Amino acid sequence: MTETERWLQAAEAAADVAACVVRPFFRAKLATQEKSDASPVTIADRTAEQAMRAVLAERLPEHGILGEEFGLDRPQARHRWVLDPIDGTRAFITGRPSFGILVALLEDGVPVLGVLDQPITGERWTARSGGTTSYRPGVLQGGRSDIGTRRCPALADAELSCTSPEMLQGDDLPRWTALRRQVKRASWGGDCYAYGLLALGQIDIIAECTMQPWDWAALVPVVEGAGGRITDWQGRPLRPDGDGTVLAVGDPALLGPAVDALAQRS
Structure with a gap:
């Protein structure tokens, strides 16, 4: 297994555990708190990020981790995971399945891989720098996994x-x-x-x-x-x-x- 493959497996494992945490809270009656920037946060955000951090720290303890809810660990590390356990908390707390789980790895500040997961529909986009994005359609698109931007030059x-x-x-x-x-x-x-x-x-x-x-x-x-x-x-x-x-x-x-x-x- 290459180093990049090991990183990608860790990223998907972090997304998997976050999805398991988030799903039971979707369309539940959750209390929200306002952060300093007036954006909302819930127990789902915080619990999911803690779970993601635990997975990544176990698999790649030499890497740094930056998360929206709990800040930065190991700031001197060349490789840094960047996590958003629920990107779109407003959508999440209002029952809209347009939020997502984001997992990225930066190398010297440059993104080298990324995972975008929608835990309700089961969709997942996965990519590494210089590679081709893969798409898991979940319950949508009749099982088709076609992906690619469209031509629109104007x-x-x-x-x-x-x-x-x-x-x-x-x-x-x-x-x-x-x-x-x-x-x-x-x-x-x-x-x-x-x-x-x-x-x-x-x-x-x-x-x-x-x-x-x-x-x-x-x-x-x-x-x-x-x-x-x-x-x-x-x-x-x-x-x-x-x-x-x-x-x-x-x-x-x-x-x-x-x-x-x-x-x-x-």
């Missing part, structure tokens, strides 16, 4: 998505609106699940901001392994110390025009 034909207008603050709102005015249609919602849909060829562009590393790290290999591109709003590679903007496109030909549109003001 903004005027593109489907744009963003999780919530609340994340578009200050200068980001007029920039996003300038992009919105050049595309065919825009839709709201989705969290990480929208990036899985982009990898399946259902969405063409996602433009979001106020994103943390645990929000995007797993999505970089997934999107690029399906044929797309994912950068910040200026077309630069995503980095943990970046500005929090994320731009994903299914057709690489859209990247330049989308960056240009986001540089404008509506």
Whole structure:
């Protein structure tokens, strides 16, 4: 077994245990708490992250771990796991199966593998840097596992998505609106699940901001392994110390025009 195969097995094991924790809480009557950024958190988020940390610490004790709920362990490690036990807690607590479990591994700050899991539908996207994204359809698509972004070289034909207008603050709102005015249609919602849909060829562009590393790290290999591109709003590679903007496109030909549109003001 190669080192990369061992990492991927660990990532999927972490996603598996998180899914087992999360499923019984879905559409249950859960108490929520507000974090310092006003985002909600539940016992499901915290318990799932603890389980993921335990799996990874047992299998790869030399690696660091950064999670949304419990911070950073072993900050000096060259390899760092980045975890979001429930990306889309608002969707989760309102009974919508559009949240996901995210597991990523960074090597010197660069994502080298990612897993996006939807534990209710059973869908899973898995990718490593430089490889091809694999897709497990779960209960959807009649068992088909086809994956790949679609050809859409023109903004005027593109489907744009963003999780919530609340994340578009200050200068980001007029920039996003300038992009919105050049595309065919825009839709709201989705969290990480929208990036899985982009990898399946259902969405063409996602433009979001106020994103943390645990929000995007797993999505970089997934999107690029399906044929797309994912950068910040200026077309630069995503980095943990970046500005929090994320731009994903299914057709690489859209990247330049989308960056240009986001540089404008509506």
